[in-house]
Amino acid sequence: MIRRALARAEITSPSTLDIMFEPVLPISQCPPGTIQRAELHQRPLAVYHLLKPDCFMVSDAPCPHAGAHLADGQLIGANVICPVHHWKMDLATGHCLGVDRVYLRRYACIVEQGLLKVDLDQPLPVPPPAKYHF
Numbered sequence: 001m002i003r004r005a006l007a008r009a010e011i012t013s014p015s016t017l018d019i020m021f022e023p024v025l026p027i028s029q030c031p032p033g034t035i036q037r038a039e040l041h042q043r044p045l046a047v048y049h050l051l052k053p054d055c056f057m058v059s060d061a062p063c064p065h066a067g068a069h070l071a072d073g074q075l076i077g078a079n080v081i082c083p084v085h086h087w088k089m090d091l092a093t094g095h096c097l098g099v100d101r102v103y104l105r106r107y108a109c110i111v112e113q114g115l116l117k118v119d120l121d122q123p124l125p126v127p128p129p130a131k132y133h134f
């Protein structure tokens with residue numbers, strides 16, 4: 001609850017950021033184009049190092065279909081392919097492509113001093129499916 005309150009408060013010092021974002025992995029352990037396993041507060045996470053754009057993404061590790069670990073999947077562009085039934089999830093939006101109303105929870109993350117840090121209290125918003133854009 002304190003962390004959520006801080007997320008809404010104005011960020012005034014690096015120590016505030018340290019409270020919100022917690023280290024999960026040295027970025028050296030997640031080379032470009034790979035997915036790595038991580039865990040924070042007993043929550044299994046998948047860490048993705050996208051090639052284009054060169055950035056990191058973090059999501060819950062269990063696939064929203066039947067729970068396969070997405071770090072065992074395949075990273076193609078900004079999509080992760082589940083290793084079991086091959087659902088494709090768009091990391092940019094969280095949408096499971098071709099499956100209505102099923103989403104992959106992703107989290108805000110930052111890189112600081114060689115560490116990937118995640119704020120579990122900040123799931124990224126899921127935009128409406130493209131077919132509903134006006």
Ligand code: FES
Binds near residue numbers: 064066067083084085
């Ligand atoms: S467990 Fe991932 S698609 Fe079925």
